[in-house]
Amino acid sequence: MYRILHDQELFRSQCLINGHWRDAADKSVIEVINPANGKQLGTVPNCGEAETREAIEAAQAAFAVWSARTPLERGALLHAWERAIAENIEDLARLLTLEEGKPLAEARAEILQGASYFPWFAEEARRFSGEVTPVYRHGVQALTRHAPVGVAAAITPWNFPMSMIPRKVAPALAAGCTMVVKPASATPYSALAMAELAVRVGIPAGVFNVVTGSARRIGNEITANPLVRKLSFTGSTTVGLQLATQCGPTLKRISMELGGNAPFIVFDDADMDKAVTMAMACKFRNAGQTCICANRFLVQSGVVETFATNLLDHISDMRVGDGLKPETDMGPLINADAVAHTDALVKDAVEKGAQLLFGGKPHSLGGNFYEPTLLLGLTPQMRIFREEIFGPVAALMTFDDEEEAISLANDTEFGLASYVCTRDMPRIWRLFNKLQYGMAGFNDAGLAAAETPFGGVKSSGIGREGSREGLQEYMETHYALLGGLN
Numbered sequence: 206m207y208r209i210l211h212d213q214e215l216f217r218s219q220c221l222i223n224g225h226w227r228d229a230a231d232k233s234v235i236e237v238i239n240p241a242n243g244k245q246l247g248t249v250p251n252c253g254e255a256e257t258r259e260a261i262e263a264a265q266a267a268f269a270v271w272s273a274r275t276p277l278e279r280g281a282l283l284h285a286w287e288r289a290i291a292e293n294i295e296d297l298a299r300l301l302t303l304e305e306g307k308p309l310a311e312a313r314a315e316i317l318q319g320a321s322y323f324p325w326f327a328e329e330a331r332r333f334s335g336e337v338t339p340v341y342r343h344g345v346q347a348l349t350r351h352a353p354v355g356v357a358a359a360i361t362p363w364n365f366p367m368s369m370i371p372r373k374v375a376p377a378l379a380a381g382c383t384m385v386v387k388p389a390s391a392t393p394y395s396a397l398a399m400a401e402l403a404v405r406v407g408i409p410a411g412v413f414n415v416v417t418g419s420a421r422r423i424g425n426e427i428t429a430n431p432l433v434r435k436l437s438f439t440g441s442t443t444v445g446l447q448l449a450t451q452c453g454p455t456l457k458r459i460s461m462e463l464g465g466n467a468p469f470i471v472f473d474d475a476d477m478d479k480a481v482t483m484a485m486a487c488k489f490r491n492a493g494q495t496c497i498c499a500n501r502f503l504v505q506s507g508v509v510e511t512f513a514t515n516l517l518d519h520i521s522d523m524r525v526g527d528g529l530k531p532e533t534d535m536g537p538l539i540n541a542d543a544v545a546h547t548d549a550l551v552k553d554a555v556e557k558g559a560q561l562l563f564g565g566k567p568h569s570l571g572g573n574f575y576e577p578t579l580l581l582g583l584t585p586q587m588r589i590f591r592e593e594i595f596g597p598v599a600a601l602m603t604f605d606d607e608e609e610a611i612s613l614a615n616d617t618e619f620g621l622a623s624y625v626c627t628r629d630m631p632r633i634w635r636l637f638n639k640l641q642y643g644m645a646g647f648n649d650a651g652l653a654a655a656e657t658p659f660g661g662v663k664s665s666g667i668g669r670e671g672s673r674e675g676l677q678e679y680m681e682t683h684y685a686l687l688g689g690l691n
Contacts, residue, residue, distance in 0.1 A: 209303070210296045217397035220250050220417055223263035224410025229418060230255055235390050240306040240537045240573045241527045249393045252418035257385070257426040260414040264356045264383035265432045267411030272353050272381035279379060280327030285406035287323035290316060290399070297398055301367050302528040304392045306536040306573070307491045309528060312367070318653065319368030322671070325655035326379035329676055333380075344691035351680040353381030354458055355434035358427045360420075360448070361396070362439045363389035363539060364494045368653070370396055372670045373437045374413065375655075380679040382435065385414045385427065391539055393417045424448060431455045435679060438462075439496070442619075442664050449667075460668025460678050462496065462660055464593050465621035468614035469499035470636075472607075473507045475626035479648065481515045484599070487624060487650040489523065489577060492535050493597040494543070497622035497644070497652060500594055501583060502601040503610050509603050513562065513581055516599065520563050520577045525570065537573035538596060544575050547596030554580055554587045554600060564597075585616060593619075607632065615641045621661035624650055643669075 210216055219226040227250065234248035250256070271279070290297065298312035307315075338347035359373040366388055377384050388396035400415045416423055427433055428451035435458040438448055442463040452459055469487060471480050487499045504512050528536035538544050544567055551565050564578030575596055583590055583602035590600075604610045614623060623642040627633060633647050643661040644652050653659055658669040668678055 209299050212293060212296050215293060215296050215300065215398045215401055216247070216394065217401050218247050218249055218394075219397075220252060220256065220260075221397070221400040221404070221413070221415045222256065222260045223267075223414065224404065227256070229253070235393075235418065237304055237391070237393060238540075239303055240539050241529075243572055246303055246394070249390075249397070249417040252416050253422035254426040256418070257387075257416050257423045258430065260385045260416050261356060261358075261426070261430050261432050263411035264385050264414055267409060268353075268355060268383045271378075271383055271409060271412050274381070276330040276333075276379065279381065280330060282406060282408055283323040283327040283375060283379060286403060286408065287320045289402040289406050290320040290323075293402065297367065297395070299529065300398055301392075301395050302536070304394050305363065305366070305491075306539065307528050308533045308536055309531070311491060312528070315365055316367045319365075319371040322371040322375035322655045326375040326676060329673060330379035333673070333676055333680070335682075344688060346687045346690055348685045348687065350683050350685075351380075351677075352683050354679055354681055355382060356385065356432050357382040357435040357437065357679060358385045358387070358433050359437045360387045360424060360427070360440065361389060363391035364491060364496075366392045366395035367399070369439055370399055372659070372675075376670070376676045377435075377437075377679045378408075378412065380676055382679050383412045385416060385433070387416055387420070387423045387427065390417065390420065425451070428452050428457070429455070433457060435459070437668075437670070437678070445666065458678070460660070460670065461666040462621070462670065463664060463666040464619055465496045465661065465665055466500045466591070466593055466617040466619040467497055467622040467624065467642075469502045469624040470610050470614060470626065471502070471504045471508065471512055472610075472625070472627040472629070472632070473505040474628050475508070476628065476648075477508065477511055477515060480512065480626040481519060483624070483626065483648070483650050484516060485519050488599050489520075489535055489597050492538055492575070494539065494595050496593075499599070499624060501590060501613075502599055503604050503613055504601055505610070506603045506605055509581075509601065513579070513601055517562055517579055520579050520599070523577045525568055525574055525577070535577060535597060538575055540573060543595065544573055547575050547594065547598060550589045550592065550594055550596070551578055551580070551598055554583065554589045557584065557587050558582055559584075559587065559600070585613075591617065607635070611636065611639050615639075618664040619661070620663035621665035622646070622652055
């Protein structure tokens with residue numbers, strides 16, 4: 206690890222609590238494994254309730270001073286944090302690839318995209334003004350202002366640690382909240398490296414804390430502690446529902462980005478080259494381990510053969526390997542369980558009649574690698590139609606007309622992202638109104654941006670990240686009525 210990073214101090218193996226680098230109280234640790242070779246990268250503290258409580262109390266103590274700073278003052282530190290990330294992008298990308306597995310090019314792109322949330326929210330907080338309500342009764346005037354909710358906590362996933370953390374932390378700190386972050390145990394070093402940069406640029410002690418360790422014990426303390434006023438979580442629907450329930454007794458504000466089952470709809474009038482390029486980027490980024498990647502390809506009957514043939518040409522050219530190698534197009538899955546889950550979905554589909562056009566089994570490289578896979582003949586009876594794949598498998602099914610496409614697309618409990626390829630503008634407007642998803646990409650799959658709201662409906666979550674709405678998630682509206690003015 207140290208020989209790979211230029212700046213050795215970015216490889217932190219302790220938690221950051223109240224500005225101090227800390228081990229777990231009992232010195233217990235969790236191993237962090239490189240998914241590309243199965244070797245141990247290092248360890249991080251296995252913290253629990255006590256350490257989490259210390260971090261929350263430190264955040265509470267820091268809140269009064271941090272929230273009193275002007276948005277301009279807080280924003281200046283967020284701008285500095287973004288610059289520090291950009292200046293260290295090569296080390297951060299290597300660190301991300303080592304612990305998560307994605308190719309270096311994808312790691313760099315994730316880091317830059319994540320860093321973009323810092324300047325956006327730094328400036329948006331300066332424009333987030335209250336209102337003077339039009340006079341509705343003689344002698345009174347109503348005013349509103351926005352105030353930070355208080356201590357916020359974030360529980361982040363392993364698949365995009367360098368973008369998920371800024372997406373939650375930037376609006377929280379810009380709003381005046383202080384933060385406690387629990388990163389995924391599979392990819393904690395990215396969070397700790399960001400914490401190191403936060404210290405360097407002068408984020409005050411207690412404002413940003415990172416606690417690694419037991420998800421259950423840390424989560425229990427976060428949800429039960431009344432000092433925490435807001436929880437942001439990205440992960441599975443099952444865990445999200447549990448956390449939401451646990452937040453109920455203390456009436457915390459919550460925002461949750463949960464599971465997905467994204468349809469990718471290709472109409473016969475689509476630009477086929479663009480549709481295939483979009484499909485490759487949408488499906489195989491991070492080996493399919495993204496919550497918004499295409500899960501079901503719905504292709505109009507008249508063009509399914511053309512689309513499948515072109516997609517097969519691209520998939521068969523993919524180079525699978527260690528993400529640190531510059532020629533690699535797709536890295537490993539995160540662990541053996543992910544490989545087993547993906548393989549089980551493929552086998553179920555084939556047993557129920559799907560045609561295997563390419564791949565369909567663990568890669569000859571062994572370990573956590575899985576072949577990029579193409580299936581034709583998906584049906585609603587197959588598990589892969591209902592369950593989130595989280596692997597490099599493109600499953601195609603056909604439809605005849607627009608209404609059937611909409612019906613198939615909406616036939617799921619999830620509602621995070623959806624994609625449509627068509628040149629028919631009236632159709633785009635119709636589908637935008639009828640697709641039951643928080644986000645829809647028409648002829649473009651780049652949904653995530655600091656300027657736009659990110660989130661889902663139905664079982665895919667609640668709340669939004671990014672955009673002005675993302676800042677509102679960390680603020681309360683206070684109302685004052687001024688009387689006796691006549």
